[in-house]
Amino acid sequence: MISVKSLPDGARIFLDGNLALATNTTLGNLKGGTYKLRLEKDGYSSWEKDVPVKEELVTFVDVVLIPRSVEIKPLTTSGVNYPVINSNKDKIYFIAKVNSDLDTPQKSGLWALDLNSSIFNIFKTAASLIFPDTKTLAYSSADLLDxxxxxxxxxxxxxxxxxxxxxxxxxxxxxxxxxxxxTQNNWQKQVLAKKKTLSDKYKLGVPLSEISTDPNTIWSPDEKKFVYKKKNEKGDSWQFYVRNLSDPLGVGEENEYLVATVSLDSKTEFGWYPDSKHLITSECDSAKQPCVSGSIHLVEIDGTNNTQIYSGSMSLGSVFPTPDGSKIIILATFNQSAPPNLYAISLR
Structure with a gap:
């Protein structure tokens, strides 16, 4: 039995090349074995995978379909610097310095963009000015936010x-x-303590306990997986792994997956998609700093169905999915004479 869900739903399901039903649904009366499952929906990239089936058990398949042509909308228009996202992934803080003929310092300062709100132009609904510039202190001149x-x-x-x-x-x-x-040392201790609590929860031994608490290791939103990187045996490339601590494991699932291998000079970052079943990869087009253009992909934790979401102007480290996964927020510049701004890439 295969339970198939997709975002968006209504995708055509092909089982071993034969049209079956449409998502979301359950395919029953299947003998044990491996089936080639393919999902298609007009306007979206197709999805395909070999899916194992065990009799009297359910294989769960959760698919995120990516539009072939994504819609990109500006969230800011006057320039953004140093965007950072909170640990709950539902609010972005950033610096905005607004210059105009009317000189409106009340719009310059430290802003917060609520990703749970309806996202329109920030000066209307979705963002709020936390600390406006004053005559004696210009927060908009800050060098970094932490x-x-x-x-x-x-x-x-x-x-x-x-x-x-x-x-x-x-x-x-x-x-x-x-x-x-x-202050920063105290914060680092707090992060380490949280990771250690998770490591102890799963009774991880060496070396997993050390890997799971490493500063560069990123735990999934459901706190059942983590992604980390290490050099390959030759030491000439980085390998990104996902450790799956789910218990029990689902049909066909494994404890660890090699997601990707990249060169040592590659500027590639991995982050979690909100469902904890996919990763968002961001890669610069060039190893030169700073990163001004690149591509964003969505990939399953086993490394399959690596699908491009976007290619173009972007800033590495400033790629944020909204809590419901419907949009990806990026920092980009589409006009060389204009400062970078935040944009929303719509996935559905």
């Missing part, structure tokens, strides 16, 4: 020796500080 693991504090770096520590849960103004080291 969020705490609990999302209630932020370090605003103004220069090499000057920081402001902001309380995002209250109404107090940010407090000036000459060093960020104690």
């Amino acid at each position: 969020l705490s693991p609990s999302d209630n504090q932020m370090l605003i770096k103004m220069n090499e020796k000057g920081y402001y520590l902001a309380d995002l849960s209250g109404t107090d103004l940010p407090v000036a500080t000459t060093t960020a080291v104690p």
Whole structure:
């Protein structure tokens, strides 16, 4: 038996080349074995996979179909710097410096974009100005933003020796500080403690316990998987792996998958799609810094169905899926004379 779901639904299901039903549905009366499953929907890239079936068990297949031609809408228009996303992946903070003939400093400063809201132009509904520039302090001139693991504090770096520590849960103004080291060290300890709690929960031994708590390891939203990278045996490439700690494993699932292998100089980043069953990969077109263009793909955790979502202007590290997975937010520049802005790529 195969339970087949797709986003969006209504995709045609082909089983061993024969048209069966349409998603979402369950294919029953199947003998044990491996079946070639293919999904097609007009306007979307097709999906195909060999799916194992065991009698009296259900094989679950969850598919995300990608439009062949995605819709891209601007979320900001006046320029964005240093966007960061919170740990819940539902809010993006960024710096905006607005220059106009009317000189409107009230729109310059630190902004927050709520990804759970209806996303339109930020100056209408979806974003709010957290800390506006004043005559004596221009938050829009910040060099970097750094969020705490609990999302209630932020370090605003103004220069090499000057920081402001902001309380995002209250109404107090940010407090000036000459060093960020104690705060950053404390935050790193909090991140490590959370990862260690998860490692202990699954009773991971060496080396998995060390891998699972590494600063570069990224746990999935459902906290049942993590993605990490290591060099291959020859030491000439990076290999990205997903460790699957689900218990019990589903039909056909494995404890570990090799998702991708890339060259050492490749500028490639992996992040989780909200369903914890897919990864979002971002890759620069060139190893040169900074990254100004590249491509974004959606890939299943076993490395199959690697499908391109977008190719063009982008900034590595600034690729954020919305909580429902319906959009990907990017920082991009489509006009060389204009500053970068946030854009929403619609997947459905």
